[in-house]
Amino acid sequence: MKFFRTVLFLSFVLAATGAFAQSSSELKRRRDKLSDELEQLNREYQETASNKKVSLKQLNILKAQINLREEKIVNINSEVRNLDNQISQSNNTVRTLQSQLDQLKKEYAGMVLFAYRNQSAYNKLMFIFAAKDFNQAYRRLKYLQQFGTYRERQAGYIQGTQKDLNIKIVELDKDKKQKNNLLTEQEKEKETLGKEKNNQVKVIVDLSKHQGELKQQQRDVQKRIAQARRQIDIAIRKEIEDARREAEAKAAAAAKIAAAKAKAENRDVAPPVKKAINKSSTNSEVLNATPEATKLSNDFLGNRGRLPWPVANGQLVHGFGTYTDSEGIRNDNPGYEIRTGAGAAVRAVFEGEVTKLVDVSGTYLVIIKHGEYFTAYSNLKSVNVAKGQKVSTKQSIGTVATDPGSGEAEVIFCLYKGSAPVNPKLWLADN
Template sequence: MNISFFNKPIPSRKFVTTAIVCLTFALPLIAHANDAELKGMKQEISRQSSVLSKQKKELSSLQSSLKKYELSIANASKKARNAERELAAVKRSITELKQQQSELTQQQIGQTEVLKDLLVNYYLISRNNQLSNVLSGDDVTKIDRMTQYAQRISEAQVGAISQLEFTTMQLKEKEVSLLKQQQRQSELLAQYKQEKTTLQTSQNKRKKTVSSIKKRISNENGYLNELQQNEKRLKVAIAKAKASNNVPMDGIARQKGRLPWPISNAKTLHSFGTKQTGQLTWKGMVLASEYGTPVKAVDSGKVVFADWLRGYGLMVLIDHGKGDMTLYGYNQSLMKKEGDKVQAGETIAVVGDSGGQDRASLYFEIRRNSKAQNPRSWLRR
């Protein structure tokens, strides 16, 4: 007989008995299936962890390559600029030497003509004096006067010869200097071309590495994680820098609103406080500029960090005292090293795209007691 419960028929005793027997045999099979699934999940988690670890290592390896190429670019760029400056100085020196050579040559020609005239006059006076003595019987006073005149011409002649010899010696010295400068010019040109080639090679390799890095962190989580890690690295660098600098300085509080901009004629790409990704915002500002634009210290202080830092590229950190620091990142090359004292307006680096940036720009940040400040509140309007 069937009895209704919540309007559902209740199974018969025979059916229930059969179901219990079936379930008794099925339970070990279900447990076995759950164990297999759990084991599969563990294997998948292990595989995913292994993949993530591998990706992390690959990303670190790529960042190491990026650092190597960007340091190579910085070094080659610095050497090329130095060679260019020295080359310009050598060219000026060569021009000056040629001008001096031309003036000395003209002087030599003039001195030779004077010497010729003196020799002719001396010859004529000496001959006339001898003839007068023999033929005309001139008095002793006239003879003495002619002799003195001949002697003065002879002295002038000796002086002219001495001047001519000195001028000739100067010309030879200028010629030797000119040859040395021309040789140096050839060496510098070769060096400049070599550094340019090295620079181009490193830039090409850097471009490929940056592209590979972007593929590794193309999703938002990867990008967010990289930015968070960069921020941690920066905090560590700042903490180390503060610990190593014990020189008392006045800070920049009195300069608030009056600090000069670190680069001139810059366009703001990113402002302080604007969204970077996820919940992260910009702790400083990014200023677009041309490659090689001088980056200047906004105030006097001491360089406490000058090296490559992941996410910031070639970076300079200046301690101004009283917990005030300014940070300059993305540079192509650095002009200062750790421990250097700098004055306001002094060039500390040149604009670049290090740290894997897409374009030439400067990352500028101001920190007070390790807390990021809005640079616009501190810079001149």
Template structure:
């Protein structure tokens, strides 16, 4: 295989291997993911600091700390992903450098052999002596062509040596840059792992303190169950009333409602979040984060956020009800045809029953409870059936 063809083949292998190695995520994707994780850490840190401000051990503080740990772990995974990618690139560059070095050695040997062969063929004579010592005109022409071709071949060989040397130097520079980049990431990884260890230590301490408050937690849980039961009854009563209203509505109203419901359904997995934050309690059944043997059943998701955050409508619709529920706060129910979205845990409300709202419209401000926790209870219903909002909202 010629050197030019071999160089081309090496570059093809380099490109191919870069596409295959860490195929699930590119370097750009990993760096973007890393930046997103840093932003989430800042948000989680802000929420956590607000819950710490009350100097109490609360479930809200534990949720914020758990989220902070999760974002820290995600950041570490992003850094490790970059490191794995760099390792692959360094290995590939080392392979190319090794191959190029072998090519360079071979080219130099071939070049030396050519010089030796030329010297031997002319028996130490200079070019003119070699030409004019020909025994015939034809031999003179043949010797001239031979010297011309040999000179061109030797020039080409020298050019190839220079070319390989340049490529080799470039690859060496690239690998030095990647090694430096990797060393920076290694230092970051060590530091972030130290932060993670401190966070987990705080988590363990907080859980231990909360476990000592078992009786208080059980009383709070019972109060929450009663409050949620009132909220669920309010939602069900409103939905029943809306269904009855739709049953006797005019044809044009029914058609508009059906169209709105269809548009809502078409946007499944693409709907915006009602507030920025993280899910502190998922939909459905799950174990209590501290009390053993206690299973909670959630008909909504809880989104923990920062103080004074504005809550927004996730889709266009009509406000079916604005009401206040003890231990929950103000609640807004918006109808989107036979779909309903519920926003509970508001301090202030900017809209009233019967208003038409648009997607992204601010409908109120989040309520912050006595423990410094700002949390929205968000639900989606289709008629009377509660749906998992996480299956409808866009990936956060």
């Protein structure tokens, strides 16, 4: 019975360890990704630092490095806490296994002593013949036979428990070493973080000497974003109105044909199976007026939280919503501002149709329709798609532009349901 309790306990421990391992694996994957991104940013920073003139790009890279390094330190803290839980669990398991092993050895020693005292055939026969009747003698014979088998089984339990104990001790030592390595790495990250923050202060001081120029650069960027947003709003409203007129025209033509047919057959006109699009119809009804559009909308919705990023590698500069920049200026961001490498390919996040290409202050804006959803990609240096073209998921639609003043290569990605902007965070997969 004790053995089965041990088995149940070990099963629980293994299940808990599996859960920890999964979490540890995810944390390690995130830490490795953060390390890769930090290396990329460090290379970019070294390139900008070689230029004697301090630029806004240096400051932005430092900000991104500091944010990522702080996130990495938090990630390491989570890994350490996870390991602490595993170490505590392993210590409990080792104590339980050791207790079980001691008990098994004690029971086995008692059996060995009993077997030693009754090892001769004479003693065994006397034990059997001393029975009161035949039934008791038979039971004593079976007991002696089963006793030998049970003793062998107990020896196997002892070996198995000893093996489990040794494995758990090795795992415990491994976890402790891993924890020490993580703590060492964490200290290095904190030291580097301190240096980066000092560098940030120095860069800010140097940049303050060119405050007017920097403010102008930021105003230019915000102006371009505002222009792109106006173009997006205009394009989507036009798309909805065009779809409404087309659906109304189709409905009117279908009603005319039905009326003519009913008149020829001398009967009343049957009511339409589907509600016709009219001026009171919602944007969703208008944009989903056809089966193809409805399917595309449903497919897009079905991939919520799993859509790829519009660039293969990038860091989020500003997220959706209101934020205040370094100059204290309040900005309303309609989507994601994503920093990436110069000349990086910009790609469609889902299949759809290109509905708009427009020049915005020397850069391009591309709008793609996905049923009742729209995605917009602005600040493109070049485009390789045309209006009306069907595109597939992750298909390249152009390359990102680099701002000549700041040296930043950023793409602005926006997502709309009808004419309403929505937060891309709820739709894009973890980068």
